[in-house]
Amino acid sequence: AEAEDGGPQPEKHCGHGRGGMGEDVKRKEDQRFITGRGNYVDDIKKPDMLHCEIVRSPHAHARIENIDKSRALDVDGVVAVLTADDLREYDLATMPTLMADTQDVLVNDKVKFQSQEVAAVIATDRYTAKDGAQKVVVDYDVLEPVVDAEESLEDDAPLIRDDIEGQEDNHCLDWETGDEEATAEVFEEADVTVKEQMLYQRLHPAPIETCGALGDYDPGKDKLTVHMTSQAPHIHRTLFAQVSGIPEHKIRIVSPDVGGGFGNKVPIYPGYVVAAAASYVLEQPVKWVEERSENIQSTGFARDYDMTGELAATDDGEILAVRTDVLADHGAYNAVAQPSKFPAGFFNIFTGSYDIDTAYGSLTAAYTNTAPGGVAYRCSFRVTEAVYLIERMVKVLADELGMDPAEIRRKNFIQPEQFPYESPTGWNYDSGDYEGALDKALEMADYDHYREEQQRRIDEDADTLLGIGISSFTEVVGAGPGKTCDIAGVEMFDSAEIRVHPTGNATVRVGVQTQGQGHETTFAQIVAEELGMDVDDITVEHGDTDTDPYGLGTYGSRSTPVAGAAAAVASRKVREKAKAIAANELEAAEEDITWDRETGEFHVAGAPDRSITITEIAAGAYMNHPSSEEPGLEAVNYYDPPEMTYPFGSYIVVVEVDRETGEVEFEKFVAVDDCGNRINPMIIEGQIHGGLAQGIGTAMLEHVTFDDNGNVTGGDFMNYLLPTSMEIPNFETGHTVTPSPHHPIGAKGVGESPTVGSPPAIVNAVVDAMSHAGITHVEMPMTPDTVWEKLDEAGLST
Ligand code: MCN
Ligand code: CUN
Incomplete structure (x- = not known):
């Protein structure tokens, strides 16, 4: 750690054998x-504890005509069956989302997505609760669903949100950033412009532990304790107090060991509210723990941004302007988990690591009959999408100009002396040395060698093509400051x-x-x-x-x-x-x-x-x-941080693409990260490895899909594919150290960098294998059939 402590520091750190900064201390936990x-929510057992099972809708869009509880209540051991009518008595039939939309806790009138929560059965054990749930008879009047954002905005699309007064279509929100007119002017006059449409598909965070809660109301102390899988216990307590009317000091939220969050556990889910409310009413502890498919089908999804990117540049590769337009699928409710004043998250960081003077971005979000979300999955509030856009577009431009993608990046990077740097969309980058990270990655990846090898294979008409992909991403993490970033009004300190x-x-x-x-x-x-x-x-x-x-x-x-x-x-x-x-x-x-x-x-x-x-x-x-x-x-x-921190890195991926099968193999995977001063290099490396695995899942495998009837067809681990050790190559990690000038120990965050930075590197690599034959884009997930079709289109398939 000593050698690379790098740069002037508020205070200098180097570890002194006591387990301080920079030491590979083994994880205490x-x-x-x-x-x-470990002690997870489902490990906690209380005397007289009851269990809750949620009855979910098989339909994506349906009006509820009647719910008959009687057969469920006849089951031995079933204590209660709750519906929206029961919750309404306590004013708990609906709850606010983090974006101030109103979501049904249990469906009030109309089901808006498949697997939505319709009723809750409380019983003495989990199996009985499940038996009871199967005996709740719900009469549905099935309506036509719409699961595609583009179709949902068409005139004849069925109206999903008839619960919102004055809402006449499925339009959710509009957002824009930058200077539209100035950008249009630059585009008109530029030597070269490129344009590409790309879908950042719907993903699921997939923590190993699903969501769950144990409500435990103590009538003696008049205190409600909720053990729950929460990434944010305090703000959840405040929201619980606001929604339930229970004074905040009479509520205790305990988030014990959590088996992975990845953003999935930021929102409040109906199951939490039902378990807490049932415990309050029944004066007994009530536990609710989701099954895997419930977790995939009903909790917050990630991404689902359909993006168009455009760059304007000079003939010699200087990027003059960037423009983007996004169609965002927000599902049935606007339940995005991000700072309240940022409806598109931090997507306006889409100018990336480049000194681009002019930029414009616009976004339209739509409601669809799909689970609410737009939450997360190691994303830094939509930075994932922004980085994917700009890093893909730089590759598209490089190919258009016949330039080396490393060279074009070098030409456009914000230079170290330009920091603090204000981007054209108003973001204040604290520090960076992008070229330093790229140079290190190029060296580690043996870049020149692979470029030669790539050409050799083309010349010799080899069976496998080589592709080299680069991503030089900039992250923005560490919300606050409180003045600009808040969750439901509470400042993000x-x-x-x-x-x-x-x-x-x-x-x-x-x-x-x-x-x-x-x-x-x-x-x-x-x-x-x-x-x-x-x-x-x-x-x-x-x-x-x-x-x-x-x-x-x-x-x-x-x-x-x-x-x-x-x-x-x-x-x-x-x-x-x-x-x-x-x-x-x-x-x-x-x-x-x-x-x-x-x-x-x-x-x-x-x-x-x-x-x-x-x-x-x-x-x-x-x-x-x-x-x-x-x-x-x-x-x-x-x-209260004065600013956010801007970690960055350069990833280089070398792939082999099989011309016969479309299969992609990782030949080399280099990740150079810079998160400022490092507290524990070993833990950082673990974070990078985990995030890169998720980046590979994103690029190659993962996708939550729906059929036309609104059924989730990617709703379990047989269909929603996660990478295993078999799909993960050997990662070579490296780092540079550019401290944050405003952080007391010069540190920046790192947890999301690998997931944010790696998908464009991987896609760029696969595209690079075919770009000599005119291919400019391959959609994620890059399954063999997707890749093969591109090979075929380019005349490269064998
Ligand atoms: N760290 C460090 N030196 C730095 C920066 C970070 O040693 N300069 C260490 C930190 O001390 C911490 C870890 O790296 O132990 C991650 O720190 P940070 O980047 O601050 O991120 P957070 O702790 O806020 O974690 C959140 C981030 C996010 S948003 C997701 S999503 C994600 C991720 O972390 N979810 C994870 N990594 C995860 N890792 C695991 N195992 N499980 C999850 O659910
Ligand atoms: Cu964006 S996933 Mo993490 O912020 O919990």
Whole structure:
């Protein structure tokens, strides 16, 4: 870590053997995970616990004429059957989505997507609940569904949202950014323009653990505890309080171990509300845990952006303007999970890593008879789509001009000295060295060799073609600042609280919630670094709204940029107080006390032998505190970031395309990432590997599909294909370090970079194998038949 600490720093970090910044500390949480002692929602069992099963609609669009509960209630062990009518008594028949739409908790009148929640059966055990659910008789008046965004906007499309007053069609929202007129002018005068349409298909985040909740109302304390799979427990508590009318201090949300989130667990789902409400009404704990197909079919989907991209450039490859138009499928409700003021998420980052003066983007969103969403899947709020667009378009332009795709990138990159850089759509990039990352990736990938090999195969009419794809992406992560980013009005800050105990160890509580990212280790590392403690002496807690400071949760790779900053600032507050105690213990003036990052000790200036450790200071804080200070040693920080952070990277993918079968094999996969200063390189590498696997799933396999009747045809793992170890090549990872100038420890987020950055690299590689024959685009997922058709179209198939 020392060698590449890179650049001027607010404070310099290098790890001192205590498990601080830059050290490959093994994950603390893995002890319980690998010994089967994890504690997930479904592991929690309470006395007299009841189970909830949801009755779902087999139809995508249907009016409910009648629900007959009687046969279900006759089943031995069924305690209650709930419908919208029952919830209405408690004002819980509907709930707000994160985008302030109104979603039925249980269908009030009309089903709007297949598998929508119609009724809930509560029983003494899960199997009985399921038996009961099968005996609920629902009469449907089936209506014509529309599952395609383009068709849903046609005049004769059936109206989905007749519950919204004044709504006459399936139009959901419009959005635009940049300067339309100026962009049109540049396009008119440019030497060269290119245009391509591309679908970023509907995906599902597919965490291993599905969503679930255990509502546990305690009438004695008049307190509702909800254990639930939540990426954002605090904001979920606030929303629960607002919807139910239960005072917020009478609600406790506990998000225990979470088996993967990937954005799926950001929204509130009807099942959570039903389990909580049923527990409140029945005064017994009620558990609801989804099955796999329920998770795929009804929880928030990702992407579904049909995009048109255009670039205007000079003959020698200088990009002058970018224009894009998007048709977004939002499903049956506008339930997108992103900062409230950003209806298209951060899609306006579509100028990417390039210094493009002029840009314009427009978007139309439509309702369809499909599950609500537009949530997530390692996406940084639509940056995935934006990066795909610009990185694909740069390749299209390079081919049009006959330029090397590495060269055209180099020509257009924002240069290191241009930071802080303001993009034409108003985004403030904090720092970057794009060429540095690309150069490193090119070298690691042996780029020139593969270019030669590619030509050789073309010349020799070989059976397999070689393609080389590049993506030089820029991410934007770490929402806030609170003034521009909020969730349902709550500003997107985050928090950390540190309590150093009398015997010299500490408990750290953070407002974010890990789902597998290793926070129990990395947050401890930040505090260890900043306080000179040993990482083993620090315990990190999260996911309990009764004890943790308020935070906005983990998504959008915001934990490090925001809560990580809070942990550093809180540590420094503790360090300041520690100086006063050190002065008292060492009988010196406070101004004379200095802290040595290397040893982690406090010294009297000029007298290095007069030193004291944080452990001794902790004892002093409780056993001999100076009269100028309160006893104890703790601090809390609520951090509102001044700006977001902009991680980046260059990925290079080499593929072999079989001309006979259309099969694609990965020959080489290089990923160079820059997330500023690195807390735990090993955890970062794990994040990159996982995200690249998901990027491969995106590019090659995954797609939630529907038939014309609105049936989800990609609704289980037999049809929704995830990559396994068989489809994953050996990744070669590298990094550069360009610290964030405004972050207290110079760190940027990294969790989503690989999923954001890799799909265009993979598609570019497959296109590159055929571009000499005129192919400009291949749609994802690039299944063998999709690729073969392109080969055939180009006259390359054998
Ligand atoms: N890290 C680091 N140094 C940096 C940046 C990050 O050591 N400069 C470490 C962090 O300390 C943290 C991890 O890398 O342990 C990821 O940090 P960060 O980039 O801040 O992202 P978050 O912790 O906010 O995680 C969210 C991100 C998102 S949005 C999705 S989606 C995703 C992802 O993380 N979901 C995951 N990675 C996942 N990994 C697992 N195992 N499970 C998920 O559900
Ligand atoms: Cu975009 S998926 Mo993550 O933000 O939870």
